[in-house]
Amino acid sequence: MTTIHKEYMYPLWLRIWHIVNGIMFLFLILTGISLQYAGENAILVSYENAIKIHNICGVILALNYAFFVIVNFISGNFRQYLPPIKGLIGNSIKQARYYLWGMFNGEPKPFPTSKEMKFNPLQQIAYFKVMYFILPLSIISGLGLLLPEILIDEFLGESGLFYTAIVHTIVGFFLSLFMLGHIYLGTTGRTMSANFKAILTGYEEHEKED
Amino acid sequence: MTHKKTARILTVLLIVFFSISFGQVDTDEIMCFDCHSDDTLTKVDSLTKRTVNLFVSPEKYKQSIHKNLTCTDCHSEEFEEAPHPEDLAKEEISCLDCHEDGEVFKFETIQAQVEKGIHFQKLGDDFTCFVCHDPHNFHISARFSDDIKSTVQYDNSFCMNCHKDEEKTGKHLNLIHEFLPHKERHWNAVRCIDCHAQIEGEIVSHMIGAKETAVRTCVECHSQDSRLLQTLYAFKSKEERKEKGFINGVILNDSYVIGATRNYFFNVFSIILLFLTIAGISIHLFFRIKSKKER
Numbered sequence: 001m002t003t004i005h006k007e008y009m010y011p012l013w014l015r016i017w018h019i020v021n022g023i024m025f026l027f028l029i030l031t032g033i034s035l036q037y038a039g040e041n042a043i044l045v046s047y048e049n050a051i052k053i054h055n056i057c058g059v060i061l062a063l064n065y066a067f068f069v070i071v072n073f074i075s076g077n078f079r080q081y082l083p084p085i086k087g088l089i090g091n092s093i094k095q096a097r098y099y100l101w102g103m104f105n106g107e108p109k110p111f112p113t114s115k116e117m118k119f120n121p122l123q124q125i126a127y128f129k130v131m132y133f134i135l136p137l138s139i140i141s142g143l144g145l146l147l148p149e150i151l152i153d154e155f156l157g158e159s160g161l162f163y164t165a166i167v168h169t170i171v172g173f174f175l176s177l178f179m180l181g182h183i184y185l186g187t188t189g190r191t192m193s194a195n196f197k198a199i200l201t202g203y204e205e206h207e208k209e210d
Numbered sequence: 211m212t213h214k215k216t217a218r219i220l221t222v223l224l225i226v227f228f229s230i231s232f233g234q235v236d237t238d239e240i241m242c243f244d245c246h247s248d249d250t251l252t253k254v255d256s257l258t259k260r261t262v263n264l265f266v267s268p269e270k271y272k273q274s275i276h277k278n279l280t281c282t283d284c285h286s287e288e289f290e291e292a293p294h295p296e297d298l299a300k301e302e303i304s305c306l307d308c309h310e311d312g313e314v315f316k317f318e319t320i321q322a323q324v325e326k327g328i329h330f331q332k333l334g335d336d337f338t339c340f341v342c343h344d345p346h347n348f349h350i351s352a353r354f355s356d357d358i359k360s361t362v363q364y365d366n367s368f369c370m371n372c373h374k375d376e377e378k379t380g381k382h383l384n385l386i387h388e389f390l391p392h393k394e395r396h397w398n399a400v401r402c403i404d405c406h407a408q409i410e411g412e413i414v415s416h417m418i419g420a421k422e423t424a425v426r427t428c429v430e431c432h433s434q435d436s437r438l439l440q441t442l443y444a445f446k447s448k449e450e451r452k453e454k455g456f457i458n459g460v461i462l463n464d465s466y467v468i469g470a471t472r473n474y475f476f477n478v479f480s481i482i483l484l485f486l487t488i489a490g491i492s493i494h495l496f497f498r499i500k501s502k503k504e505r
Contacts, residue, residue, distance in 0.1 A: 035432075035468050035469060036468070036469065036472075037469070038428070038429050038432045038433050038468065038469030039429055039433040039434060039435070039469070040429055040433065042429075047427075047428040047429045047432055047469065048428055051391060051428070099494075103498060103501075104497050104498065104500075104501035105501065106501075106505055148392065148395060159466065161466050162466040162471075164466075165466040165468070165471070166466075169476075170476075173480055173483075177483060177484065177487050180487055180488070180491065181487065181491070184491045184494075184495070187495075188498075
């Protein structure tokens with residue numbers, strides 16, 4: 001007989017950071033698109049409002065990220081994002097095979113989530129890049145656009161503002177794609193909504209054979 | 211064509227011919243500079259009773275658009291007599307004497323635009339070309355210079371001669387531009403007239419309206435059809451805009467304008483990537499649902 005076993009996986013600080021990050025991400029994407037494709041007929045939000053919302057949400061996201069970095073380090077949670085080098089390729093292939101084949105055939109997860117290992121190898125690689133490189137790049141370039149006087153005036157014949165804006169736009173776009181994938185993978189838990197419940201309540205449900 | 215017009219054109223052609231033939235006028239040989247290169251030279255205007263600065267910088271004159279003219283090409287020859295006869299104070303010079311509308315000049319059109327503008331409405335005939343443009347050091351920047359920042363700085367200096375002075379205008383520029391994010395950056399990147407003049411034809415618009423008519427909607431510049439392409443960047447080559455696939459690439463010379471700086475290849479590439487991501491997710495979801503039903 002299968003029973004449901006609950007495990008406390010996501011502490012309060014992590015849940016607060018995650019929900020704030022998610023909401024800010026959403027606003028930043030919507031206003032970012034509005035700014036990039038601004039015109040007389042606003043596609044989502046008017047330019048004037050988009051600028052204000054984008055700036056405010058960007059600052060909140062940056063402060064929230066600083067909070068994450070500090071508590072993530074103190075609590076030791078940062079280790080969750082470090083993929084073990086040994087067996088990395090083999091484990092990644094195993095996980096990819098599960099996503100592309102095993103999942104459709106009812107196979108068990110090759111790396112079931114636990115308190116000790118919250119992410120599978122592919123998630124570790126993706127989150128490691130996003131959390132420690134891409135998101136900081138987005139925040140730093142955003143800060144440069146918010147305070148353009150700190151940017152270099154010219155580099156290789158173009159203004160520092162130009163490079164910063166290009167980096168910010170490209171990074172923002174890839175983070176938007178990441179968010180789409182992240183939300184979709186959120187539906188691949190025990191049920192479609194199980195992972196969403198877990199990140200809101202902190203408790204993840206596991207099936208156990210008695 | 212009247213004889214008067216023919217005579218004027220011939221005079222201009224002769225001046226141009228001699229200027230080309232003998233090169234730039236040597237300011238050292240212009241005796242007027244004996245006195246007028248003194249930067250303390252002033253006089254009290256007998257009509258207005260105001261102190262008038264009579265200094266003309268020889269260095270700036272040498273670089274001005276009128277560098278090939280001698281003083282008496284515009285001023286009366288009677289000025290060669292010093293001290294100048296008193297009645298010459300009433301001398302009226304009009305740019306239109308040389309710059310009537312034709313192939314090169316459009317000064318009559320400009321004059322018509324000026325007369326529709328706020329300055330003319332407030333100052334009437336006192337608002338001559340010389341209030342903004344000093345013919346002794348004037349040069350055209352927007353049309354010929356690739357350095358947009360210098361153009362902006364130079365063109366804005368005409369406005370700033372009066373408008374930076376709070377006592378003259380009664381308004382503080384910082385306060386009335388408070389709505390503008392990063393206003394210093396805007397002031398360094400675009401000219402006052404880019405927002406305050408109404409676009410009309412292909413010449414630099416001189417129809418500067420009341421402050422209520424100025425651009426306040428961000429998307430007029432921050433969009434694919436940015437008005438900057440008809441103003442500050444109007445004289446840049448259209449071909450330049452296509453380089454590197456950047457839509458409005460001409461703006462890239464010195465700036466990144468949110469909403470206006472776009473790249474065709476990036477746009478296409480991003481749409482393809484977005485489509486592939488959504489398609490991948492949809493296909494995956496479809497097989498998940500299908501396999502679950504089958505099990």
